[in-house]
Amino acid sequence: MTNTALxxxxxxxxxxxxxxxxxFVVLALLAAALSSVIVTAGILYILISESVSFFSQxxxxxxxxxxxxxxxxxxxxxxxxxxxxxxxxxxxxxxxVAIGIPMGTIIAIYLSEFATExxxxxxxxxxxxxxxxxxxxxxxxxxxxxxxxxxxxxxGVQMFFAPGRDEFDYYQLPGFNMLSAGIVMGISIIPxxxxxxxxxxxxxxxxxxxxxxxxxxxxxxxxxxxxLPAAISGIIASxxxxxxxxxxxxxxxxxxxxxxxxxxxxxLDGAATISTFIVEVAKGDIEHGSLEYNTIFVAGLAxxxxxxxxxxxxxxxxxxxxxxx
Amino acid sequence: xxxxxxxxxxxxxxxxxxxxxSVRKFWDTLFSFxxxxxxxxxxxxxxxxxxxLFVDGREKxxxxxxxFSFPAPSAEEAGILSAWVxxxxxxxxxxxxxxxxxxxxxxxxxxxxxxxxxQFVRFLTDFIxxxxxxxxxxxxxxxxxxGLEIFKETLKLGNSVLTAGMTLGxxxxxxxxVTTREALKSVPSALKEGSIAIGASKWQTIWDLILPAxxxxxxxxxxxxxxxxIGETAPLITVGALTFxxxxxxxxxxxxxxxxxxxxxAFQVGNxxxxxWLFSGYTxxxxxxxxxxGRPSPDFRVNAAAAGVVLVLxxxxxxxxxxxxxxxxxxxxxW
Numbered sequence: 279m280t281n282t283a284l285x286x287x288x289x290x291x292x293x294x295x296x297x298x299x300x301x302f303v304v305l306a307l308l309a310a311a312l313s314s315v316i317v318t319a320g321i322l323y324i325l326i327s328e329s330v331s332f333f334s335q336x337x338x339x340x341x342x343x344x345x346x347x348x349x350x351x352x353x354x355x356x357x358x359x360x361x362x363x364x365x366x367x368x369x370x371x372x373x374x375v376a377i378g379i380p381m382g383t384i385i386a387i388y389l390s391e392f393a394t395e396x397x398x399x400x401x402x403x404x405x406x407x408x409x410x411x412x413x414x415x416x417x418x419x420x421x422x423x424x425x426x427x428x429x430x431x432x433x434g435v436q437m438f439f440a441p442g443r444d445e446f447d448y449y450q451l452p453g454f455n456m457l458s459a460g461i462v463m464g465i466s467i468i469p470x471x472x473x474x475x476x477x478x479x480x481x482x483x484x485x486x487x488x489x490x491x492x493x494x495x496x497x498x499x500x501x502x503x504x505x506l507p508a509a510i511s512g513i514i515a516s517x518x519x520x521x522x523x524x525x526x527x528x529x530x531x532x533x534x535x536x537x538x539x540x541x542x543x544x545x546l547d548g549a550a551t552i553s554t555f556i557v558e559v560a561k562g563d564i565e566h567g568s569l570e571y572n573t574i575f576v577a578g579l580a581x582x583x584x585x586x587x588x589x590x591x592x593x594x595x596x597x598x599x600x601x602x603x
Numbered sequence: 604x605x606x607x608x609x610x611x612x613x614x615x616x617x618x619x620x621x622x623x624x625s626v627r628k629f630w631d632t633l634f635s636f637x638x639x640x641x642x643x644x645x646x647x648x649x650x651x652x653x654x655x656l657f658v659d660g661r662e663k664x665x666x667x668x669x670x671f672s673f674p675a676p677s678a679e680e681a682g683i684l685s686a687w688v689x690x691x692x693x694x695x696x697x698x699x700x701x702x703x704x705x706x707x708x709x710x711x712x713x714x715x716x717x718x719x720x721x722q723f724v725r726f727l728t729d730f731i732x733x734x735x736x737x738x739x740x741x742x743x744x745x746x747x748x749x750g751l752e753i754f755k756e757t758l759k760l761g762n763s764v765l766t767a768g769m770t771l772g773x774x775x776x777x778x779x780x781v782t783t784r785e786a787l788k789s790v791p792s793a794l795k796e797g798s799i800a801i802g803a804s805k806w807q808t809i810w811d812l813i814l815p816a817x818x819x820x821x822x823x824x825x826x827x828x829x830x831x832x833i834g835e836t837a838p839l840i841t842v843g844a845l846t847f848x849x850x851x852x853x854x855x856x857x858x859x860x861x862x863x864x865x866x867x868x869a870f871q872v873g874n875x876x877x878x879x880w881l882f883s884g885y886t887x888x889x890x891x892x893x894x895x896x897g898r899p900s901p902d903f904r905v906n907a908a909a910a911g912v913v914l915v916l917x918x919x920x921x922x923x924x925x926x927x928x929x930x931x932x933x934x935x936x937x938w
Contacts, residue, residue, distance in 0.1 A: 410921075
């Protein structure tokens, strides 16, 4: 054993050295924390700077053309009406939301208010696994399983309401369509919506539920009249995240919703969304700095603007409808 | 007379109330069945998806050659060797890039910024926090545009493992920061106070006590983000990964071979450097699958399904590992 007793100056020196080291560490950690700001700034910078050079070649009126919208940046006869891509992005997102939000919310209410602890312990990991399935696999599923199924349904509905015709006289759902892609997108956002909504509902204090039960409300009445309003800001946040995910979803639509930029609001059609367009252009060789190169950034800017608008709307809504307890 | 009337209305009320209760109970039960139905439907979709992939790709999955051959123009010969090897290389870069930055940012936000007395630091922290929340909502393809412009074109890293790994690294950074913060939050403050009380500096406390105590939860977050990065396709297509790759990134110090044009013989021209693999071309599992799905020939669908099975198994394995790890560490916690 050595004598470990230190003199006072030695201890002071030790502390001082440690303090200097600590300060360096803080700086390093701060730099790491600032990296997220740098990433955001980088994203905004590249999108805006490439878009500026896009708009120096394409007039704004052409970009926002609503009268005769066409999107053909890779053809000789170039047209740049962004509404062509926005319409299909909104249609697929609309289908996705129509499936994902009701199912996600109901599953969340069930898990939070109805299910036993045991059921929850089993179901939550399974939902997490569903959330972990890569989107390209969902795309395959949409194209190979859901589309044939929907084709049969569309045919069956027509045969039911207008029977007696030859099978090929009926409308045939195309192999690439936004409906199937949207349905699968909706399924893929269920875990996201249900898990965030459930967390929000579980955070509602128990006393509020007990008060409701005490005056004779059932679990369902308590869920909808007490828990849901109290947890609304968290639930809206989950919807916003689900919608943003659907807007930016790429692989499902690129595989199953078609790759032609067509201006349509009909979910039975196939059309390229904003992200499909970016993928289609990036698949080929594009020259850095060319107009084609600029278009994918301007499309990306439109996408970011849409998700940003969603976020702002969600922020506003959750402030308006929030119940303070 | 009067008493009887009163009784009658009481009975009517009683019946009405009973009816109302049974109606409400009926809705209650109906709702729980519908919700359970939705849950089972979700589970069914997951099973159907995996089952369909298995059935479609069973021929390929059964043949060993599929796992150990390069992509080829004919569907029968094409395999996933360069794809799964490429996935491993790219994920390695992603992890090495994002863990140090993400964990450090999490530590700063959770342990330093919250207790700072400076007004400026408070403001900065709020700003960073909002920023990270917003980054989590940015579509993944936009990260691809960032990687394309910054890593590929400006830094001239080309279509390399390094470009892909760093692009995915930036993509998963917010997830790692958020899970690190959650992990640090769960460490009881008594542990920190005890350490500070016996004279440890703040960093010593973090390094020697807080990090070891929260490493399990941090690891879980890292695994979840790796499983996300492994299946991520869109950003890599955007940085230009969709090309025909029939070679593997060179291992450090492996012999560099060149082929003599006249005789067709291969001869060694020195060795690869330790970092040459970073600048090599690559392909990854989801891109290989996307490429095959998009082919018009139905033969390639078999390959796509088989690749899908491998990809799903990879992510399922990682996610299950994360779930088990979380349960294991939750049980092991001693405070």
